[in-house]
Amino acid sequence: MADASTASQLALAQAVCTRLCHDIGGPTGALAGALELLEGPEDDAADVARDAARIIDRRLRFWRVAAGGASGDIDIPTLGQLSEGLTLGRRTMVDLDGLAPDTLVPPDVAQPLLLAMLVGVEALPRGGTLRVAGSLEDGFSLWPDGPSAAWPGGLPALVAGDVPVPTPRSIALPLLAAAAAAARMQLDLPLAGAGSTPAPLLLIRRG
Numbered sequence: 001m002a003d004a005s006t007a008s009q010l011a012l013a014q015a016v017c018t019r020l021c022h023d024i025g026g027p028t029g030a031l032a033g034a035l036e037l038l039e040g041p042e043d044d045a046a047d048v049a050r051d052a053a054r055i056i057d058r059r060l061r062f063w064r065v066a067a068g069g070a071s072g073d074i075d076i077p078t079l080g081q082l083s084e085g086l087t088l089g090r091r092t093m094v095d096l097d098g099l100a101p102d103t104l105v106p107p108d109v110a111q112p113l114l115l116a117m118l119v120g121v122e123a124l125p126r127g128g129t130l131r132v133a134g135s136l137e138d139g140f141s142l143w144p145d146g147p148s149a150a151w152p153g154g155l156p157a158l159v160a161g162d163v164p165v166p167t168p169r170s171i172a173l174p175l176l177a178a179a180a181a182a183a184r185m186q187l188d189l190p191l192a193g194a195g196s197t198p199a200p201l202l203l204i205r206r207g
Contacts, residue, residue: 024056028056028057028060032050032054051089054088058081058088060085061081062082062083062084062086062118065082065110065111065114066110066111066118066175067111067179069111072107073104073105073106074104075102075103075104076100076101076102076103079099083096086118086130091126091127092124092127092128092130093130094129094132095130095131098131098133099135100135103135103136105136106136108182108183109136109183112179112183113203115176116140116142117130117142118176119151119176119201120132120142120144120201122172123144123151123198124146124148124149125148126146128146128149129146130142130143130145131145139202139204140203141202142201143200145197149198151189151199151201154173155173155189155201156189158173158174158187159187159188159189163177163178183205184205184206185204185206186202186204186205187202187203188201188202188204
């Protein structure tokens with residue numbers, strides 16, 4: 001279970017994220033709406049602006065739930081929509097076929113699962129597919145599949161309990177550790193076998 005200090009830090013991070021998503025989300029939505037109302041011939045600049053607004057919107061939605069907090073259970077279609085915040089504008093995709101279609105992920109579990117997905121997508125520097133499988137009862141497994149796929153160097157230490165100091169480039173790891181602890185979930189990273197595919201990251205609920 002997360003200690004009082006970790007829980008307080010997580011609550012602060014969640015509050016900051018929620019506030020930022022709220023403050024940025026309104027203008028982003030207005031911008032996207034205005035771009036859709038543009039009339040006239042097709043314009044490459046307008047298309048680029050529409051795509052950028054869509055990417056910003058999806059990334060805000062992802063962070064609002066992953067680090068701000070969900071208000072209810074998340075089904076697979078919603079999980080897929082949230083994953084667009086990780087894949088749009090990148091050469092990656094998230095494969096959720098390993099999850100049962102009727103899976104409902106409670107809010108406290110959704111946060112570490114989404115943050116683990118973020119770590120998984122970042123483990124695909126040249127693109128590829130992040131595969132997600134498992135269940136709430138048996139635990140979730142995530143593994144990046146693509147050229148040069150590799151978990152970040154700090155992940156094995158994180159799994160062993162050594163939480164890194166947060167930096168802008170590695171913020172996903174300490175956030176994942178705090179969210180997993182708050183949800184009473186254990187992180188595990190088995191030793192990789194033969195081949196180039198990284199070992200799966202396991203997210204298992206304790207008790």
